[in-house]
Amino acid sequence: MPTALLWFRRDLRLRDHPALLTARDAAGPDGDVLPVFVFDDRLWGPSGAPRRRFLLDCLAALDDDLGGALVLRSGDPTRLLPALVHEAGATSVHVSADAGPYGRRRDEAVERALGDVPFVRTGSPYAVTPGRVTKRDGSPFRVWSPFARAWREHGWRAPAPGPDGVRWRTAVRSDDPPPAPDLDGVALPPAGEAAALAA
Structure with missing residues:
Protein backbone atom coordinates (compact mmCIF):
# COMPACT_ATOMS: atom_id res chain seq x y z
CA MET A 1 0.00 0.00 0.00
CA PRO A 2 1.48 3.38 -0.96
CA THR A 3 1.88 6.00 1.77
CA ALA A 4 2.00 9.75 1.12
CA LEU A 5 3.43 11.86 3.94
CA LEU A 6 1.61 15.15 4.61
CA TRP A 7 3.78 17.65 6.51
CA PHE A 8 1.54 20.10 8.36
CA ARG A 9 3.04 23.52 9.07
CA ARG A 10 0.89 26.70 9.20
CA ASP A 11 -2.14 24.96 7.73
CA LEU A 12 -3.44 23.02 10.75
CA ARG A 13 -6.79 22.14 9.19
CA LEU A 14 -8.44 19.50 7.03
CA ARG A 15 -10.81 21.65 4.96
CA ASP A 16 -9.50 23.89 2.17
CA HIS A 17 -6.15 22.13 2.15
CA PRO A 18 -4.94 21.50 -1.44
CA ALA A 19 -1.76 19.71 -0.27
CA LEU A 20 -3.91 17.21 1.64
CA LEU A 21 -5.95 16.49 -1.49
CA THR A 22 -2.75 16.01 -3.52
CA ALA A 23 -1.38 13.63 -0.86
CA ARG A 24 -4.64 11.65 -0.89
CA ASP A 25 -4.51 11.38 -4.68
CA ALA A 26 -0.84 10.35 -4.61
CA ALA A 27 -1.62 7.57 -2.13
CA GLY A 28 -4.43 6.31 -4.37
CA PRO A 29 -7.53 4.38 -3.33
CA ASP A 30 -5.54 1.62 -1.65
CA GLY A 31 -2.97 3.84 0.06
CA ASP A 32 -2.91 6.05 3.10
CA VAL A 33 -1.75 9.48 4.22
CA LEU A 34 0.65 9.92 7.13
CA PRO A 35 -0.01 13.29 8.86
CA VAL A 36 3.12 14.79 10.45
CA PHE A 37 4.06 17.93 12.37
CA VAL A 38 7.68 18.78 13.21
CA PHE A 39 8.60 21.01 16.14
CA ASP A 40 11.41 22.76 14.28
CA ASP A 41 13.96 24.14 16.76
CA ARG A 42 14.51 27.20 14.56
CA LEU A 43 10.83 28.16 14.89
CA TRP A 44 9.88 26.75 18.28
CA GLY A 45 12.88 28.17 20.15
CA PRO A 46 12.25 31.90 19.65
CA SER A 47 8.45 31.63 20.03
CA GLY A 48 6.85 33.18 23.09
CA ALA A 49 4.68 31.30 25.60
CA PRO A 50 1.28 32.35 24.14
CA ARG A 51 2.29 31.31 20.63
CA ARG A 52 3.66 27.97 21.85
CA ARG A 53 0.53 27.25 23.90
CA PHE A 54 -1.83 28.15 21.07
CA LEU A 55 0.14 25.95 18.65
CA LEU A 56 -0.02 23.02 21.09
CA ASP A 57 -3.78 23.55 21.48
CA CYS A 58 -4.24 23.67 17.68
CA LEU A 59 -2.23 20.47 17.27
CA ALA A 60 -4.31 18.71 19.94
CA ALA A 61 -7.50 19.73 18.09
CA LEU A 62 -6.04 18.56 14.76
CA ASP A 63 -5.04 15.23 16.28
CA ASP A 64 -8.62 14.80 17.52
CA ASP A 65 -9.91 15.54 14.00
CA LEU A 66 -7.48 12.90 12.66
CA GLY A 67 -8.61 10.26 15.14
CA GLY A 68 -5.23 10.28 16.90
CA ALA A 69 -3.17 9.71 13.73
CA LEU A 70 -1.01 12.88 13.93
CA VAL A 71 2.68 12.04 14.23
CA LEU A 72 4.79 14.57 16.16
CA ARG A 73 8.56 14.80 15.87
CA SER A 74 10.97 17.34 17.36
CA GLY A 75 14.19 18.58 15.79
CA ASP A 76 15.66 19.40 12.40
CA PRO A 77 13.21 18.62 9.56
CA THR A 78 16.13 17.99 7.18
CA ARG A 79 17.12 15.00 9.28
CA LEU A 80 13.74 13.92 10.64
CA LEU A 81 11.64 13.82 7.47
CA PRO A 82 13.93 11.56 5.40
CA ALA A 83 14.16 9.20 8.40
CA LEU A 84 10.36 9.20 8.78
CA VAL A 85 9.90 8.60 5.03
CA HIS A 86 12.18 5.57 5.34
CA GLU A 87 10.46 4.35 8.53
CA ALA A 88 6.96 4.61 7.01
CA GLY A 89 7.90 3.57 3.48
CA ALA A 90 6.41 6.83 2.14
CA THR A 91 6.60 7.39 -1.60
CA SER A 92 6.11 11.19 -1.55
CA VAL A 93 6.09 14.18 0.83
CA HIS A 94 3.41 16.88 0.48
CA VAL A 95 3.37 20.44 1.83
CA SER A 96 1.74 23.82 1.32
CA ALA A 97 4.38 26.05 -0.28
CA ASP A 98 6.26 28.34 2.12
CA ALA A 99 7.08 31.80 0.78
CA GLY A 100 9.25 32.99 3.68
CA PRO A 101 13.06 33.12 3.41
CA TYR A 102 13.72 30.50 6.11
CA GLY A 103 10.88 28.29 4.89
CA ARG A 104 12.14 28.28 1.31
CA ARG A 105 15.70 27.43 2.39
CA ARG A 106 14.46 24.71 4.76
CA ASP A 107 12.23 23.17 2.09
CA GLU A 108 15.05 23.14 -0.46
CA ALA A 109 17.29 21.39 2.09
CA VAL A 110 14.57 18.82 2.90
CA VAL A 117 11.36 10.82 -3.03
CA PRO A 118 9.20 13.60 -4.54
CA PHE A 119 8.73 16.73 -2.41
CA VAL A 120 5.44 18.17 -3.67
CA ARG A 121 4.43 21.79 -2.96
CA THR A 122 0.72 22.44 -3.51
CA GLY A 123 -1.19 25.60 -2.74
CA SER A 124 -0.30 28.11 -0.08
CA PRO A 125 -1.53 28.98 3.41
CA TYR A 126 -2.57 32.36 1.97
CA ALA A 127 -5.65 33.36 -0.05
CA VAL A 128 -3.30 34.33 -2.90
CA THR A 129 0.20 32.90 -3.08
CA PRO A 130 2.83 35.59 -2.38
CA GLY A 131 4.42 36.89 -5.57
CA ARG A 132 1.39 36.22 -7.73
CA VAL A 133 -0.03 39.75 -7.61
CA THR A 134 2.43 42.04 -9.39
CA LYS A 135 2.43 45.18 -11.52
CA ARG A 136 1.82 44.81 -15.25
CA ASP A 137 5.58 44.70 -15.83
CA GLY A 138 5.94 41.82 -13.32
CA SER A 139 7.64 43.88 -10.61
CA PRO A 140 6.31 43.92 -7.04
CA PHE A 141 4.10 46.69 -5.68
CA ARG A 142 5.65 49.15 -3.24
CA VAL A 143 2.46 51.01 -2.30
CA TRP A 144 -0.50 49.40 -0.53
CA SER A 145 -3.50 50.94 -2.36
CA PRO A 146 -2.50 49.86 -5.90
CA PHE A 147 -1.55 46.41 -4.53
CA ALA A 148 -4.93 46.08 -2.79
CA ARG A 149 -6.79 47.01 -6.01
CA ALA A 150 -4.73 44.50 -8.03
CA TRP A 151 -5.27 41.82 -5.37
CA ARG A 152 -9.06 42.30 -5.55
CA GLU A 153 -8.96 42.24 -9.37
CA HIS A 154 -6.85 39.07 -9.34
CA GLY A 155 -9.30 37.40 -6.97
CA TRP A 156 -8.70 34.12 -5.21
CA ARG A 157 -9.75 30.55 -5.63
CA ALA A 158 -12.77 29.11 -3.91
CA PRO A 159 -11.94 26.88 -0.92
CA ALA A 160 -10.75 23.41 -1.87
CA PRO A 161 -13.28 20.63 -1.27
CA GLY A 162 -13.24 18.55 1.89
CA PRO A 163 -10.87 15.59 2.05
CA ASP A 164 -13.30 12.74 1.40
CA GLY A 165 -11.83 9.28 1.16
CA VAL A 166 -8.59 9.88 3.10
CA ARG A 167 -7.23 6.84 4.93
CA TRP A 168 -4.95 8.04 7.71
CA ARG A 169 -1.85 5.99 8.43
CA THR A 170 -1.73 4.88 12.06
CA ALA A 171 0.67 2.90 14.23
CA VAL A 172 3.65 5.17 13.51
CA ARG A 173 5.61 6.30 16.55
CA SER A 174 4.89 9.85 17.68
CA ASP A 175 6.98 11.92 20.10
CA ASP A 176 5.40 13.66 23.05
CA PRO A 177 4.85 17.36 22.38
CA PRO A 178 7.01 19.85 24.25
CA PRO A 179 5.60 20.83 27.65
CA ALA A 180 2.84 23.44 27.56
CA PRO A 181 4.08 26.78 28.90
CA ASP A 182 2.35 28.51 31.80
CA LEU A 183 0.55 31.57 30.49
CA ASP A 184 0.32 33.28 33.86
CA GLY A 185 -3.30 34.33 33.37
CA VAL A 186 -3.12 35.20 29.65
CA ALA A 187 -6.36 34.11 27.94
CA LEU A 188 -6.12 32.66 24.44
CA PRO A 189 -8.95 32.17 21.94
CA PRO A 190 -10.27 28.65 21.37
CA ALA A 191 -7.95 26.63 19.13
CA GLY A 192 -8.58 24.35 16.20
CA GLU A 193 -10.41 24.28 12.89
CA ALA A 194 -13.92 24.07 14.37
CA ALA A 195 -13.23 27.10 16.60
CA ALA A 196 -11.85 29.05 13.64
CA LEU A 197 -14.91 28.26 11.53
CA ALA A 198 -17.21 29.28 14.40
CA ALA A 199 -15.33 32.57 14.82
Whole structure:
Protein backbone atom coordinates (compact mmCIF):
# COMPACT_ATOMS: atom_id res chain seq x y z
CA MET A 1 0.00 0.00 0.00
CA PRO A 2 1.48 3.38 -0.96
CA THR A 3 1.88 6.00 1.77
CA ALA A 4 2.00 9.75 1.12
CA LEU A 5 3.43 11.86 3.94
CA LEU A 6 1.61 15.15 4.61
CA TRP A 7 3.78 17.65 6.51
CA PHE A 8 1.54 20.10 8.36
CA ARG A 9 3.04 23.52 9.07
CA ARG A 10 0.89 26.70 9.20
CA ASP A 11 -2.14 24.96 7.73
CA LEU A 12 -3.44 23.02 10.75
CA ARG A 13 -6.79 22.14 9.19
CA LEU A 14 -8.44 19.50 7.03
CA ARG A 15 -10.81 21.65 4.96
CA ASP A 16 -9.50 23.89 2.17
CA HIS A 17 -6.15 22.13 2.15
CA PRO A 18 -4.94 21.50 -1.44
CA ALA A 19 -1.76 19.71 -0.27
CA LEU A 20 -3.91 17.21 1.64
CA LEU A 21 -5.95 16.49 -1.49
CA THR A 22 -2.75 16.01 -3.52
CA ALA A 23 -1.38 13.63 -0.86
CA ARG A 24 -4.64 11.65 -0.89
CA ASP A 25 -4.51 11.38 -4.68
CA ALA A 26 -0.84 10.35 -4.61
CA ALA A 27 -1.62 7.57 -2.13
CA GLY A 28 -4.43 6.31 -4.37
CA PRO A 29 -7.53 4.38 -3.33
CA ASP A 30 -5.54 1.62 -1.65
CA GLY A 31 -2.97 3.84 0.06
CA ASP A 32 -2.91 6.05 3.10
CA VAL A 33 -1.75 9.48 4.22
CA LEU A 34 0.65 9.92 7.13
CA PRO A 35 -0.01 13.29 8.86
CA VAL A 36 3.12 14.79 10.45
CA PHE A 37 4.06 17.93 12.37
CA VAL A 38 7.68 18.78 13.21
CA PHE A 39 8.60 21.01 16.14
CA ASP A 40 11.41 22.76 14.28
CA ASP A 41 13.96 24.14 16.76
CA ARG A 42 14.51 27.20 14.56
CA LEU A 43 10.83 28.16 14.89
CA TRP A 44 9.88 26.75 18.28
CA GLY A 45 12.88 28.17 20.15
CA PRO A 46 12.25 31.90 19.65
CA SER A 47 8.45 31.63 20.03
CA GLY A 48 6.85 33.18 23.09
CA ALA A 49 4.68 31.30 25.60
CA PRO A 50 1.28 32.35 24.14
CA ARG A 51 2.29 31.31 20.63
CA ARG A 52 3.66 27.97 21.85
CA ARG A 53 0.53 27.25 23.90
CA PHE A 54 -1.83 28.15 21.07
CA LEU A 55 0.14 25.95 18.65
CA LEU A 56 -0.02 23.02 21.09
CA ASP A 57 -3.78 23.55 21.48
CA CYS A 58 -4.24 23.67 17.68
CA LEU A 59 -2.23 20.47 17.27
CA ALA A 60 -4.31 18.71 19.94
CA ALA A 61 -7.50 19.73 18.09
CA LEU A 62 -6.04 18.56 14.76
CA ASP A 63 -5.04 15.23 16.28
CA ASP A 64 -8.62 14.80 17.52
CA ASP A 65 -9.91 15.54 14.00
CA LEU A 66 -7.48 12.90 12.66
CA GLY A 67 -8.61 10.26 15.14
CA GLY A 68 -5.23 10.28 16.90
CA ALA A 69 -3.17 9.71 13.73
CA LEU A 70 -1.01 12.88 13.93
CA VAL A 71 2.68 12.04 14.23
CA LEU A 72 4.79 14.57 16.16
CA ARG A 73 8.56 14.80 15.87
CA SER A 74 10.97 17.34 17.36
CA GLY A 75 14.19 18.58 15.79
CA ASP A 76 15.66 19.40 12.40
CA PRO A 77 13.21 18.62 9.56
CA THR A 78 16.13 17.99 7.18
CA ARG A 79 17.12 15.00 9.28
CA LEU A 80 13.74 13.92 10.64
CA LEU A 81 11.64 13.82 7.47
CA PRO A 82 13.93 11.56 5.40
CA ALA A 83 14.16 9.20 8.40
CA LEU A 84 10.36 9.20 8.78
CA VAL A 85 9.90 8.60 5.03
CA HIS A 86 12.18 5.57 5.34
CA GLU A 87 10.46 4.35 8.53
CA ALA A 88 6.96 4.61 7.01
CA GLY A 89 7.90 3.57 3.48
CA ALA A 90 6.41 6.83 2.14
CA THR A 91 6.60 7.39 -1.60
CA SER A 92 6.11 11.19 -1.55
CA VAL A 93 6.09 14.18 0.83
CA HIS A 94 3.41 16.88 0.48
CA VAL A 95 3.37 20.44 1.83
CA SER A 96 1.74 23.82 1.32
CA ALA A 97 4.38 26.05 -0.28
CA ASP A 98 6.26 28.34 2.12
CA ALA A 99 7.08 31.80 0.78
CA GLY A 100 9.25 32.99 3.68
CA PRO A 101 13.06 33.12 3.41
CA TYR A 102 13.72 30.50 6.11
CA GLY A 103 10.88 28.29 4.89
CA ARG A 104 12.14 28.28 1.31
CA ARG A 105 15.70 27.43 2.39
CA ARG A 106 14.46 24.71 4.76
CA ASP A 107 12.23 23.17 2.09
CA GLU A 108 15.05 23.14 -0.46
CA ALA A 109 17.29 21.39 2.09
CA VAL A 110 14.57 18.82 2.90
CA GLU A 111 13.98 18.22 -0.80
CA ARG A 112 17.71 17.56 -1.33
CA ALA A 113 17.82 15.26 1.71
CA LEU A 114 14.86 13.23 0.38
CA GLY A 115 16.79 12.30 -2.76
CA ASP A 116 14.49 10.47 -5.19
CA VAL A 117 11.36 10.82 -3.03
CA PRO A 118 9.20 13.60 -4.54
CA PHE A 119 8.73 16.73 -2.41
CA VAL A 120 5.44 18.17 -3.67
CA ARG A 121 4.43 21.79 -2.96
CA THR A 122 0.72 22.44 -3.51
CA GLY A 123 -1.19 25.60 -2.74
CA SER A 124 -0.30 28.11 -0.08
CA PRO A 125 -1.53 28.98 3.41
CA TYR A 126 -2.57 32.36 1.97
CA ALA A 127 -5.65 33.36 -0.05
CA VAL A 128 -3.30 34.33 -2.90
CA THR A 129 0.20 32.90 -3.08
CA PRO A 130 2.83 35.59 -2.38
CA GLY A 131 4.42 36.89 -5.57
CA ARG A 132 1.39 36.22 -7.73
CA VAL A 133 -0.03 39.75 -7.61
CA THR A 134 2.43 42.04 -9.39
CA LYS A 135 2.43 45.18 -11.52
CA ARG A 136 1.82 44.81 -15.25
CA ASP A 137 5.58 44.70 -15.83
CA GLY A 138 5.94 41.82 -13.32
CA SER A 139 7.64 43.88 -10.61
CA PRO A 140 6.31 43.92 -7.04
CA PHE A 141 4.10 46.69 -5.68
CA ARG A 142 5.65 49.15 -3.24
CA VAL A 143 2.46 51.01 -2.30
CA TRP A 144 -0.50 49.40 -0.53
CA SER A 145 -3.50 50.94 -2.36
CA PRO A 146 -2.50 49.86 -5.90
CA PHE A 147 -1.55 46.41 -4.53
CA ALA A 148 -4.93 46.08 -2.79
CA ARG A 149 -6.79 47.01 -6.01
CA ALA A 150 -4.73 44.50 -8.03
CA TRP A 151 -5.27 41.82 -5.37
CA ARG A 152 -9.06 42.30 -5.55
CA GLU A 153 -8.96 42.24 -9.37
CA HIS A 154 -6.85 39.07 -9.34
CA GLY A 155 -9.30 37.40 -6.97
CA TRP A 156 -8.70 34.12 -5.21
CA ARG A 157 -9.75 30.55 -5.63
CA ALA A 158 -12.77 29.11 -3.91
CA PRO A 159 -11.94 26.88 -0.92
CA ALA A 160 -10.75 23.41 -1.87
CA PRO A 161 -13.28 20.63 -1.27
CA GLY A 162 -13.24 18.55 1.89
CA PRO A 163 -10.87 15.59 2.05
CA ASP A 164 -13.30 12.74 1.40
CA GLY A 165 -11.83 9.28 1.16
CA VAL A 166 -8.59 9.88 3.10
CA ARG A 167 -7.23 6.84 4.93
CA TRP A 168 -4.95 8.04 7.71
CA ARG A 169 -1.85 5.99 8.43
CA THR A 170 -1.73 4.88 12.06
CA ALA A 171 0.67 2.90 14.23
CA VAL A 172 3.65 5.17 13.51
CA ARG A 173 5.61 6.30 16.55
CA SER A 174 4.89 9.85 17.68
CA ASP A 175 6.98 11.92 20.10
CA ASP A 176 5.40 13.66 23.05
CA PRO A 177 4.85 17.36 22.38
CA PRO A 178 7.01 19.85 24.25
CA PRO A 179 5.60 20.83 27.65
CA ALA A 180 2.84 23.44 27.56
CA PRO A 181 4.08 26.78 28.90
CA ASP A 182 2.35 28.51 31.80
CA LEU A 183 0.55 31.57 30.49
CA ASP A 184 0.32 33.28 33.86
CA GLY A 185 -3.30 34.33 33.37
CA VAL A 186 -3.12 35.20 29.65
CA ALA A 187 -6.36 34.11 27.94
CA LEU A 188 -6.12 32.66 24.44
CA PRO A 189 -8.95 32.17 21.94
CA PRO A 190 -10.27 28.65 21.37
CA ALA A 191 -7.95 26.63 19.13
CA GLY A 192 -8.58 24.35 16.20
CA GLU A 193 -10.41 24.28 12.89
CA ALA A 194 -13.92 24.07 14.37
CA ALA A 195 -13.23 27.10 16.60
CA ALA A 196 -11.85 29.05 13.64
CA LEU A 197 -14.91 28.26 11.53
CA ALA A 198 -17.21 29.28 14.40
CA ALA A 199 -15.33 32.57 14.82
